[in-house]
Amino acid sequence: MSLDPRPDVLVLDVNETLTDMSALGARLTDVGLSAGQLPAWFAGVLRDGIALTLAGGHAAFAEVAADGLRALLARERPGQDAGPAVRHVLAALPELPVHPDVPDGVRALHATGARLLTLTNGSADTTRAVLDRAGLADLFEAHLDVEGSGGRWKPHPAAYAHALRTAGVPAGSAMLVAVHPWDVDGAARAGLRTAWLRREPGPYPSALHPADVEAEALTDLAHRLTPRTGRPGG
Missing domain, CATH: 3.40.50.1000 (HAD superfamily/HAD-like)
Structure with a gap:
């Protein structure tokens, strides 16, 4: 029709x-996470960004995405410096x-x-x-x-x-x-x-x-x- x-x-x-976005799974694996965590991470980015909008706040996508990655890394790799890992994952976005x-x-x-x-x-x-x-x-x-x-x-x-x-x-x-x-x-x-x-x-x-x-x-x-x-x- x-x-x-x-x-x-x-x-x-x-x-x-x-x-x-499934290509990001390999980057998560690179930093000690699991490719299977990709859907939950991305859903969390959307949740938090939309919630900020509803509350009258604002943060850029990259900032919210980085926060979500830091939270995952803190649970899965406590004590690890999250900065390089976060940059490694987010650097893949323009290459998807x-x-x-x-x-x-x-x-x-x-x-x-x-x-x-x-x-x-x-x-x-x-x-x-x-x-x-x-x-x-x-x-x-x-x-x-x-x-x-x-x-x-x-x-x-x-x-x-x-x-x-x-x-x-x-x-x-x-x-x-x-x-x-x-x-x-x-x-x-x-x-x-x-x-x-x-x-x-x-x-x-x-x-x-x-x-x-x-x-x-x-x-x-x-x-x-x-x-x-x-x-x-x-």
């Missing part, structure tokens, strides 16, 4: 949506690979005529580095992070408003594409259309606002956004 009307602007989340579907998917999304932006709770510079390495950065009009929203992490409405201001479009003309249901829910509540990229098995949470469309990969989403011949606007 194609989407009608198609969105003018696609706002793509970055961490886990575009980037394959993208998921296999991303190169063809981003090019296909660009070919639909939609304008592309990224929006991350992380760093726009890191996004640019990752997508430069993948040969995709120039297909996007802008790479945004939440510093442009006063440091308020997604899913705060201000983060999505920052993307809309940058694109110069109303919320209904934009679609957020994300792997995280909480991000989809936040964008929907901010008035954007939404696409849930279903990279992992499991149902979409029933308590959250449903996505307008689900896709297995970016290439699948691009197919849904591509006009069908013989159907004006279809």
Whole structure:
């Protein structure tokens, strides 16, 4: 099924949506942790960053991520100087690979005529580095992070408003594409259309606002956004 009307602007989340963060597991192992601790560490980063936003505070992604690593190292490697280990892990962020579907998917999304932006709770510079390495950065009009929203992490409405201001479009003309249901829910509540990229098995949470469309990969989403011949606007 194609989407009608198609969105003018696609706002793509970055961490886990575009980037394959599993590569960080090797860095955790390097510093005496376990690759299996990666999901809990990253979930903790998101939890603490979002909690700070809700409380009216602010810290950059790298600061929150470093705190989480120091806490893990203090439990697993007490007495170890955490500084070098933290720097070793975080240095891998700009070097992360993208998921296999991303190169063809981003090019296909660009070919639909939609304008592309990224929006991350992380760093726009890191996004640019990752997508430069993948040969995709120039297909996007802008790479945004939440510093442009006063440091308020997604899913705060201000983060999505920052993307809309940058694109110069109303919320209904934009679609957020994300792997995280909480991000989809936040964008929907901010008035954007939404696409849930279903990279992992499991149902979409029933308590959250449903996505307008689900896709297995970016290439699948691009197919849904591509006009069908013989159907004006279809």
